[in-house]
Amino acid sequence: MASILLSFVGNQDPISGPTDAEGSIMTLLRELVARQIEIKKVVLLYTTETQKGAEDTRDWIATEAELKQFEVELIPTSAALSEDPTDLLAAAQEARRGLKIVKTQFTEGDSPKERLRQRIEFNASSGTPAMKSALSMLQAAGYATQGRVWQVRNPKKLRPGQERVFETDVTVLRQEFDRQKLRQLVAEYNYSGALDLVAQCDLTIDETAIALLKACKTWNQGQFQAFYEQAEFKLDKSQKNQTKTYWWQAYEQGCTAVVRLKQGNSTEAMLHSFRAVEGLLFEWVKQHCSEHIKDGKDEFAYDQVNISIARQFPDLKEHFKSGTNPWQNLARWMNLKILECAAPEVFDDPDFRGWLNADDRRNQLSHYLGGISEKVLCQAWSVGNGEEWEARLLRCLNLLAEQNFGTFQNGALLPVIHHHLEKALAP
Known part of the structure; x- marks a missing residue:
């Protein structure tokens, strides 16, 4: 399994002054060889301050019998990281750049099967704390799923039973x-x-x-x-009982409209807000005039209303077709006619009138390509902003459902x- 070692270069590379021992890059390389891990290449990221150490490390590797076959590539980091080696963001950006370079070299000339067997060995013990953290963060964030993060302990601080080189579980x-x-x-x-x-x-x-x-x-x-x-x-008992009402799904539909607007999708917010009120109007009619209504044959067919409803509301008779068929489609316009006869006071409500006025705009906008902005949504509903639109929508639903919910947090499940x-x- 071929590996590429990726590491920043620190002030203790290739040799540590305080310990007079090899730095973490050399120590890790020797350990990987001892573990019979095949090394394809060594990629070292260096700042202006550590350029000499990077060159010395490359030369040191070239003089060691067990390491000299490894190709070493030196990559200078950005001026920002050289100016401030403690900058975590700059270190992370350079670590990602180094990782991209490594991945490119992995894919050159390798078969898909070989790529699956390749690993990136991260040395998280060289450089500043920001540099060390950056490599661990890359692995933890999932940028290198086939990577391993290695730590090298200070030889003077080793305790009994501790390994000098060990893999970090991120x-x-x-x-x-x-x-x-x-x-x-x-x-x-x-x-x-x-x-x-x-x-x-x-x-x-x-x-x-x-x-x-x-x-x-x-x-x-x-x-x-x-x-x-x-x-x-x-759900508690009262919330479960709510699902037995004719109106509960209208609040879920209205809540969907509110969520879509929060997600920045004002086009769908328009759609769902009208479906909420229009759908509830349909359920209101079925609830209050059930003896005159029969279900459609399938989900694509209108429910039907019988001319018998005209005995209760004579003004509706003129809306039935002439002939022997006493049934009429329970379409949106018929629902509004029934509501107007059964509960005329609803049409005096400013929020319901806002919905009626917006309905014409909805039909017009539906014929255009492209989206609907939040501004247009609010203009259609005759309100100034999204909060007013949400409140108007909720009050429309409360009106038809004969409820008094203060927010969708209370009305929807x-x-x-x-x-x-x-x-x-x-x-």
């Missing part, structure tokens, strides 16, 4: 990076990305958190009933499950 550090990324993905409501990260990384995640992640992913796909069934174990998920993933 798994714990890498897992912490992955956990931070996982929590960030959840904070952004990117549940699919979070599940993908868990599958790709060696993370130990509580089964409850996995179950909640899967439930939230289902919610993000708009499958609210399936979401409830997956997340039911974390997703925020409840999202909170439980964040607690399960907390440090």
Whole structure:
């Protein structure tokens, strides 16, 4: 298995003045050879201050019988790192640059099978603390999955039973990076990305958190009933009872619109906000006029309303087709006509009028290519900003559902499950 050694050069290379012993680069090379690890190349990163040490290290390697066959490449670091060798960001940037160079040399002339067997040996004991940390961070962050991080102990500080050269396990550090990324993905409501990260990384995640992640992913796909069934174990009695109402999924749809706006997707926010109100209007009619309504034949067919409803609301009779068929499609316009007859006061509500006025804009915008900006979304709803839009949407749903939720945090179930998920993933 061929390896390339990547290391910064420190002031103790190639020989340490305080110990009068070989520095960490030479010591590590001898140890790798002793372990019968095939070395393909040695790549050394040096600053202005350590250039002489880098050249001396290269020359020293060339004089050693067991090491002289190794090709040594010296790479100068940036002026920024030379000016301040303690700059962690500059050290990390140079470490990444060195890693890219190493990876390029690995792929040149090597077969795919050979590439799978290659390793990068990181020497994390030469250079300033920033340089040493940078190499460990590269490995922990997953930039070199086939890399190994090595430490070389000061020979004068060795204790009984300690090895002079040993491999550092950065798994714990890498897992912490992955956990931070996982929590960030959840904070952004990117549940699919979070599940993908868990599958790709060696993370130990509580089964409850996995179950909640899967439930939230289902919610993000708009499958609210399936979401409830997956997340039911974390809901209290009143929250479970909420799912027995005709209106509960409208709040999930409205919450979806709010989440999409938080994600910067105002086009989908527009879509879901209208689906929430329009869908709830449909459910309101079915709830209040159920004796006149029958289900459509399949999910692509309209439900049907019977002309018998005109006995209760005579103004509706003119909207039925002439002939012997007493049924009419329960389309959006018919829902509005029924609502106007059954609850005319709704049309005096400023928030509902805002939704009605925006509906014309929605239809117009739907025929255009391209996205819908947050500004246009708010203009369509006759509000000044996203917070006012969210409040207007919530009040529209409260009006039709005859509820009094103050926020979507109370009205929808997703925020409840999202909170439980964040607690399960907390440090």
